[in-house]
Amino acid sequence: MTNLHITGARLLGAGAQDVLVRDGRIAEIGTSLDVPQGTERIDADGLALLPGFVDLHTHLREPGREDAETIATGAAAAAAGGFTAVLAMANTSPVTDTAEAAERVLDLGRASGLVDVQPIGAVTKGLDGEELAELALMHRSRATVRVFSDDGRCVHDARVMRRALEYVRAFGGVVSQHSQDPDLAGPSACCHEGELSGRLGLVGWPAVAESSIIARDAQLARHTRSRVHVAHVTTAEGVEVLRWAKARGIDVTAEVTPHHLLLTQELLRGYDPTFKVNPPLRPAEDVEALRAALVDGTIDAVATDHAPHARHDKEHAFVDAAFGMLGLETAFAVVHDTMVRSGALDLATLADRMSTSPARIAGLSEHGRAPEVGAPANLVLVDTDAHHTVDASASKSLSRNNPWHGMGFTGAVHTTILRGRVTATLQEHA
Ligand SMILES: NC(=O)N[C@@H](CC(=O)O)C(=O)O
Numbered sequence: 147m148t149n150l151h152i153t154g155a156r157l158l159g160a161g162a163q164d165v166l167v168r169d170g171r172i173a174e175i176g177t178s179l180d181v182p183q184g185t186e187r188i189d190a191d192g193l194a195l196l197p198g199f200v201d202l203h204t205h206l207r208e209p210g211r212e213d214a215e216t217i218a219t220g221a222a223a224a225a226a227g228g229f230t231a232v233l234a235m236a237n238t239s240p241v242t243d244t245a246e247a248a249e250r251v252l253d254l255g256r257a258s259g260l261v262d263v264q265p266i267g268a269v270t271k272g273l274d275g276e277e278l279a280e281l282a283l284m285h286r287s288r289a290t291v292r293v294f295s296d297d298g299r300c301v302h303d304a305r306v307m308r309r310a311l312e313y314v315r316a317f318g319g320v321v322s323q324h325s326q327d328p329d330l331a332g333p334s335a336c337c338h339e340g341e342l343s344g345r346l347g348l349v350g351w352p353a354v355a356e357s358s359i360i361a362r363d364a365q366l367a368r369h370t371r372s373r374v375h376v377a378h379v380t381t382a383e384g385v386e387v388l389r390w391a392k393a394r395g396i397d398v399t400a401e402v403t404p405h406h407l408l409l410t411q412e413l414l415r416g417y418d419p420t421f422k423v424n425p426p427l428r429p430a431e432d433v434e435a436l437r438a439a440l441v442d443g444t445i446d447a448v449a450t451d452h453a454p455h456a457r458h459d460k461e462h463a464f465v466d467a468a469f470g471m472l473g474l475e476t477a478f479a480v481v482h483d484t485m486v487r488s489g490a491l492d493l494a495t496l497a498d499r500m501s502t503s504p505a506r507i508a509g510l511s512e513h514g515r516a517p518e519v520g521a522p523a524n525l526v527l528v529d530t531d532a533h534h535t536v537d538a539s540a541s542k543s544l545s546r547n548n549p550w551h552g553m554g555f556t557g558a559v560h561t562t563i564l565r566g567r568v569t570a571t572l573q574e575h576a
């Protein structure tokens with residue numbers, strides 16, 4: 147069913163409207179539409195209609211770790227979270243470093259039918275940081291890869307990063323960098339370096355491990371006249387460098403995760419591995435800087451860094467547990483509650499940061515478009531008044547490393563629509 151009649155939805159800037167979707171596209175918007183008999187109707191009274199969310203940073207674990215997530219289960223979680231497109235990180239096993247591997251991810255996403263899964267290609271073969279992967283072949287494949295990342299690892303060698311930027315420039319691609327200098331922390335780092343890490347007896351990453359790589363990459367982007375994207379920025383120093391680079395017209399974009407917008411390192415006092423994530427949760431001052439940067443556009447997008455892990459990888463002593471937390475299903479609630487309800491951001495800007503801007507960064511022209519006649523019906527209906535408490539056991543994800551369990555939020559995804567087809571409704575995960 148790709149025909150839909152959405153009634154009474156609040157369109158930003160246009161008040162309550164009816165929307166008719168025909169053959170997967172928005173055919174009409176108005177108040178008394180002539181609707182063919184038998185068209186499925188969604189009563190959207192009191193709901194806001196936004197462009198479907200786009201996640202620049204999702205770990206789907208297939209191939210290789212289907213015990214933690216498959217493309218199908220991750221796609222279901224994405225749809226439940228209001229996403230119509232997600233970019234699947236390359237750190238699978240095997241790594242997405244060939245055209246064939248990228249096409250396989252694309253096809254598995256299509257088979258799910260729930261969300262457009264756009265593969266991210268690795269920058270280097272096997273994420274080894276040394277030899278460039280077949281970037282151009284991945285781009286020319288059916289998957290049309292535009293975003294490349296060794297995420298999980300930093301492309302540390304400046305020569306390799308320079309080459310990668312030169313390559314992707316030829317076809318308008320972008321390198322998404324896990325900005326973290328491994329030399330400034332070492333392999334046992336697992337939290338933010340500061341007074342608290344000392345007290346907890348844990349090895350930390352200093353903020354400069356992030357900001358120095360952002361600065362280097364911005365300079366390389368300027369030198370190569372190419373484009374770099376900063377994955378999961380977490381520090382005030384990182385934001386400062388981004389501001390510097392953007393003021394000079396350097397082609398750099400950045401994302402922040404919902405967890406870095408709300409959670410702080412204080413949660414580590416209980417040594418609960420649920421809160422172990424890379425980059426780590428930071429002090430409250432960093433959280434403040436990230437929020438301000440998302441508001442003023444220094445940070446372009448929210449991205450989840452949804453990182454599912456099987457119980458047997460996560461339920462260990464803090465130092466031994468895997469890094470990462472779930473994020474797809476809770477992203478809107480967290481960002482809405484933290485940024486919109488607090489008055490820092492309006493809903494239109496949230497839509498920009500969660501949909502329009504990430505779609506532009508990834509070059510996904512069928513996503514991120516405000517509802518208008520002729521646009522593909524990739525949409526989400528949200529209830530900005532709905533109160534709910536997160537229940538980890540209700541997740542569509544195969545994993546349960548959910549840092550939001552038991553927390554209450556205002557703002558919920560009601561219905562997700564991909565090319566006119568309903569891919570998730572609130573009742574399903576109630
Ligand atoms: N975010 C994480 O803590 N973990 C990610 C890797 C990454 O995003 O760096 C993972 O793949 O599990």
Ligand SMILES: [Zn+2]
Pocket residue numbers: 297298299324377378424425
């Ligand atoms: Zn990362």
Ligand SMILES: [Zn+2]
Pocket residue numbers: 203205235297298451453
């Ligand atoms: Zn990641």
